[in-house]
Amino acid sequence: MAGAAARVGRQPLRQRLLSLVNHSLVSVIVILVALVWSVPTLGLFISSLRLPALIHSTGWWTALVPPWSFTIQNYEYVLHAQGLGQAFLNSLIIAIPGTVIPTLVAAFAAYAFAWMEFPGRDWIFLTIVALMVIPVQMTLIPVLGLYTMLAQATGLQLTGNYVGIWLMHTALGLPFAVYLLRNFFAGLPSDLFESARIDGASNINIFFRILLPLSVPSLASLVIFQFMWVWNDLLVALVFMGGNPDRAPMTVTIANLVNSYGSNWEVLTAAAFISMALPLVIFFTLQRYFVRGILAGSVKG
Numbered sequence: 001m002a003g004a005a006a007r008v009g010r011q012p013l014r015q016r017l018l019s020l021v022n023h024s025l026v027s028v029i030v031i032l033v034a035l036v037w038s039v040p041t042l043g044l045f046i047s048s049l050r051l052p053a054l055i056h057s058t059g060w061w062t063a064l065v066p067p068w069s070f071t072i073q074n075y076e077y078v079l080h081a082q083g084l085g086q087a088f089l090n091s092l093i094i095a096i097p098g099t100v101i102p103t104l105v106a107a108f109a110a111y112a113f114a115w116m117e118f119p120g121r122d123w124i125f126l127t128i129v130a131l132m133v134i135p136v137q138m139t140l141i142p143v144l145g146l147y148t149m150l151a152q153a154t155g156l157q158l159t160g161n162y163v164g165i166w167l168m169h170t171a172l173g174l175p176f177a178v179y180l181l182r183n184f185f186a187g188l189p190s191d192l193f194e195s196a197r198i199d200g201a202s203n204i205n206i207f208f209r210i211l212l213p214l215s216v217p218s219l220a221s222l223v224i225f226q227f228m229w230v231w232n233d234l235l236v237a238l239v240f241m242g243g244n245p246d247r248a249p250m251t252v253t254i255a256n257l258v259n260s261y262g263s264n265w266e267v268l269t270a271a272a273f274i275s276m277a278l279p280l281v282i283f284f285t286l287q288r289y290f291v292r293g294i295l296a297g298s299v300k301g
Helices: 002-048 052-057 060-064 073-081 084-115 121-133 136-154 162-186 190-198 203-214 216-231 235-241 250-255 265-299
Strands: none
Touching (some): 084 265, 250 265
C-alpha cells in the first residue's frame, strides 16, 4: 500500500517534468526557427548600409565585427537618383485605396450573406467563393479589353491611371475578403442582432454600431492580407501602370533598377528594405488581431 501511494505521489511530478521539458523543447525550436527565418532580413539590412565595393568583396556577416563602415549612400542613391521616393508615394496611393475599398465592400456584402435573407443568397455566395480559384493571369486580357472598349465609348482612360488599378485590385481581392468576413460575421451571437431589430435598429445601424466594433480582429487580418498583396504586387502594376513611369509603384521601379547586364544590383539591398519596411510595421502593429481573426473566420460559420 505504501509503495502504491508513493507511485501515485510521484506520477504527477513526472508528468510535470515531462510537460516542462516538452514545453521548453517546443519553445527552443520556435525560437531557432524564428532566428533562422530572420537571417535573410538581417543580412539584407546590413548589406544596405555597406559600400558597394564591400558588398562585392565580402559577405554581410563581416560587417558585424570592427572596424565598422556603415553608410546611407545606397539609400540616398535609390531615393533620389533612381526615383524610389516618388515610387514609394505611388505605392501608397495604390495600396491604401486598394485595401480600403475591397475591405469596405466586402464587409457590406459579408453582412448581407450572413444576416440578411434574400433569394439565391447561398448560391451567390458559393459563386463568389469559387472566383478565388481563377488565376490572376486569366483576368488581365479581358479586363484590358473592357478598359479599352470603355475608353473608346466614353473617353475614360483607365489604363495607366490610379482608378483602373484600384478597380482591378478590388475585383481580385473581393472573393477572399467576402469569404473571410462572412464566416466571421456568421459566428457572432444572433441574440445581438435580434435584440437590435426588436429595438428598431436598421441594418445600417446594426452594421456600424454592433457588427464593426465586434469584427476588429477579422478586419485587421483582412487589411494585412490585402495591403501586403497590393503592396508587393508586380504583375498587375506592370500591366496597368507600367506604361506610365511617373505613376509606377515600387515593385515596378525596383524591377527596373538592374539593367540588362546585371550590373548595379547592389542598390537592390536598400531598395528592397525600403519596400519591405512599411509592410513589416503594419504587420507588427496589427499582429495581435491577426491569428485571432484568421482562426475565427476559418472555424465558425
